Amino acid sequence: MGRFIYRRLIHGLIVIFGVTIIVFVVTRMVGDPVQVMLPLESTLEQRAAFEKKLGLDRPIYIQFGEFLGNIARLDFGESLWQKRPAMDIVFEKLPMTILLTAVGIGFACVAAIPLGIIAALRPGGMVDRVTVFGSLLGLSVPQFWLGLLFIVLFAVQFKILPTSGAATPAHIIMPALTMGLPTLARLVMLVRSSMIDELNQQYVKTSFAKGLPFVRVVGLHALRNAGLPVMTLVGWEVIRSLAGYSVVVETVFAWPGIGLTAIQAIERDDLILIQAIVFTAAVCVVAINIAMDFIYKLIDPRLKLT
Amino acid sequence: MNDNQNTPLLEVRNLVVNFYTRGGVVQASRGVSFQVGHGQTLGIVGESGSGKSVAVQAVMGLISNPGRIEGGDIFFMGQSLLDPAGRKFVRKVRGKDIAMIFQDPMTSLNPVFTIGTQITEVLRHHLGMNRDQARKRAMDLLGLVDINAPEKRLKQYPYEMSGGMRQRVMIAMALACEPRLIIADEPTTALDVTIQAQILELLADLQQRLAVSVILITHDLGVVAQLCHRVAVMYAGRIVEVGDADQVFASPVHPYTKGLIRATPRLDVVTERMVSIDGVPPDLISPPQGCAFSPRCDQAENACLRPQTLTPLGDDRHVSCWCAIKGDTR
Numbered sequence A: 001m002g003r004f005i006y007r008r009l010i011h012g013l014i015v016i017f018g019v020t021i022i023v024f025v026v027t028r029m030v031g032d033p034v035q036v037m038l039p040l041e042s043t044l045e046q047r048a049a050f051e052k053k054l055g056l057d058r059p060i061y062i063q064f065g066e067f068l069g070n071i072a073r074l075d076f077g078e079s080l081w082q083k084r085p086a087m088d089i090v091f092e093k094l095p096m097t098i099l100l101t102a103v104g105i106g107f108a109c110v111a112a113i114p115l116g117i118i119a120a121l122r123p124g125g126m127v128d129r130v131t132v133f134g135s136l137l138g139l140s141v142p143q144f145w146l147g148l149l150f151i152v153l154f155a156v157q158f159k160i161l162p163t164s165g166a167a168t169p170a171h172i173i174m175p176a177l178t179m180g181l182p183t184l185a186r187l188v189m190l191v192r193s194s195m196i197d198e199l200n201q202q203y204v205k206t207s208f209a210k211g212l213p214f215v216r217v218v219g220l221h222a223l224r225n226a227g228l229p230v231m232t233l234v235g236w237e238v239i240r241s242l243a244g245y246s247v248v249v250e251t252v253f254a255w256p257g258i259g260l261t262a263i264q265a266i267e268r269d270d271l272i273l274i275q276a277i278v279f280t281a282a283v284c285v286v287a288i289n290i291a292m293d294f295i296y297k298l299i300d301p302r303l304k305l306t
Numbered sequence B: 001m002n003d004n005q006n007t008p009l010l011e012v013r014n015l016v017v018n019f020y021t022r023g024g025v026v027q028a029s030r031g032v033s034f035q036v037g038h039g040q041t042l043g044i045v046g047e048s049g050s051g052k053s054v055a056v057q058a059v060m061g062l063i064s065n066p067g068r069i070e071g072g073d074i075f076f077m078g079q080s081l082l083d084p085a086g087r088k089f090v091r092k093v094r095g096k097d098i099a100m101i102f103q104d105p106m107t108s109l110n111p112v113f114t115i116g117t118q119i120t121e122v123l124r125h126h127l128g129m130n131r132d133q134a135r136k137r138a139m140d141l142l143g144l145v146d147i148n149a150p151e152k153r154l155k156q157y158p159y160e161m162s163g164g165m166r167q168r169v170m171i172a173m174a175l176a177c178e179p180r181l182i183i184a185d186e187p188t189t190a191l192d193v194t195i196q197a198q199i200l201e202l203l204a205d206l207q208q209r210l211a212v213s214v215i216l217i218t219h220d221l222g223v224v225a226q227l228c229h230r231v232a233v234m235y236a237g238r239i240v241e242v243g244d245a246d247q248v249f250a251s252p253v254h255p256y257t258k259g260l261i262r263a264t265p266r267l268d269v270v271t272e273r274m275v276s277i278d279g280v281p282p283d284l285i286s287p288p289q290g291c292a293f294s295p296r297c298d299q300a301e302n303a304c305l306r307p308q309t310l311t312p313l314g315d316d317r318h319v320s321c322w323c324a325i326k327g328d329t330r
Helices: A002-029 A033-037 A044-054 A060-072 A086-121 A126-140 A143-157 A169-199 A202-209 A214-253 A258-267 A271-299 B052-060 B084-093 B115-127 B131-144 B150-154 B163-175 B193-210 B221-227 B245-250 B255-263 B322-326
Strands: B010-021 B024-036 B041-045 B067-076 B098-101 B181-185 B213-218 B230-235 B238-244
Touching: A002 A060, A002 A271, A033 A044, A086 A126, A086 A169, A086 A214, A086 A258, A086 A271, A126 A169, A143 A169, A143 A214, A169 A214, A202 A214, A202 B098, A214 A258, A214 A271, A258 A271, B010 B052, B024 B041, B024 B052, B024 B067, B024 B238, B041 B052, B041 B221, B052 B067, B052 B098, B052 B181, B052 B213, B067 B084, B098 B163, B115 B131, B115 B150, B115 B163, B131 B150, B131 B163, B163 B193, B193 B213, B193 B221, B213 B221, B221 B245, B230 B245, B230 B255, B238 B245, B238 B255
Parallel strands: B041 B213, B041 B230, B098 B181, B181 B213
Antiparallel strands: B010 B024, B010 B067, B230 B238
């Protein structure tokens, strides 16, 4: 087990190092940061001073070394837009995105697992057909449009939910639903097909022959076996929500999380803040992957952690 | 509940099971009747698709979509398993008084739970044992099926065990609640030959020691001759001959039984090539009229197209063959 953690951490560090190189290269070599950040009418002296302030006048390898050293201390420098340390902003916004993802994906799991199981019990039955149709619909609807539809429906028409922001607990309902519904659609299909596979396995017949209650056979014996592919998708969905969908959903609902901040940083050419956000996203992805490996092992003892 | 020695432990009467598939209605069991007495071993033989497994799965209440039990009745200890009261009854006896051992031990155990969990859950569910009691009993059971170091084994997963070992675990699980009837559905088919012998020996030994009744489904006639008191031969969803095992083997009456026995390879007779029965089993979506074996039977005549019934022939022997009843083939 210790060996496993050690190896995974090394792998994770390699991935993060790779991301760091890309971030460094993209921000320094694609275009001139000084040109992007300073107003067009700034003088040459101003440009030189700014370049010096950012350390851009020194050789590239020294810059990279310093960049790595700063990252090790989680110091990306001051955000050009907000004039305070970029990491402070990230730590302030990240919990909001984690909350949104947790509620959204949590809702998707809680709904998808029973729905998928019920559909799998009678493939081709009424519940099954409605579920499959519903999830195909959910898969085909673009997320931003779904968000706008919710706003028009629940905030404008019925006036029962707030449009945007994060002032009260009610504010999370629409963004979390928007985040969770496409996930729910994908998840329900997978739970359904995995459970259909498992329910046809011989050990299910054995369990029934042992006289075990229906709920135990389906909800414990079969579900745990179906758990592996389902958890793979859940992990993948968490990653995509944290580091992808959050941008769309938070923009639509003005949810003060890391995704909205990323968009704002890009609009303001705040390269320092963008670097911090991309780096944080990479760390999240690596961490979730390691966590998923542990969950796999918990579900299926046959897997060896290597 | 009627539970004296005169009522057979299990009685299946005219069981009809149909499977509603896309291709049509498969008549898997077309009026099967048999009895199993207390402490008796009944062998059911027949080729694949003859309805052996379907008949016993009906006893266990394991027929599920698209299959349906559409006729006949099943009595266990005098109580019907199919009437409304029986549905409750079957939930109590399944896994407790009637236990089943399946064909393929590699897939019959749940891969993600330990052996211990899978044995103890039966004990805890049916006998209301607590964790410690169930664990102790599970260790005894593993000992009973000759598995050593039971304490260690309980913590193992099926993938850590060989096929023979897993089948022993299945048998231990079946024995958990001291059942009155064990149904073994081809328990050795998936095992290699030496392990087959061990498992059969174990079954025979347990059957005698625990005085439990056994239904043994197999297509190995040698196994039946070795272990069974009585034998029922199935063909195309019907029993064609049933009787005392020794007698059936010594003097088979039904042409199909004769064919099966002829087709069994023997060590003491040198043959050029394997003997087989010509033709193929009938399609159970539209089974032939009358005797289903008649298209493959060299003694078939017009009378064989009429419905056949199991007819007593003396010595507790029943056969469903027009020609045999006429008495000229015995």
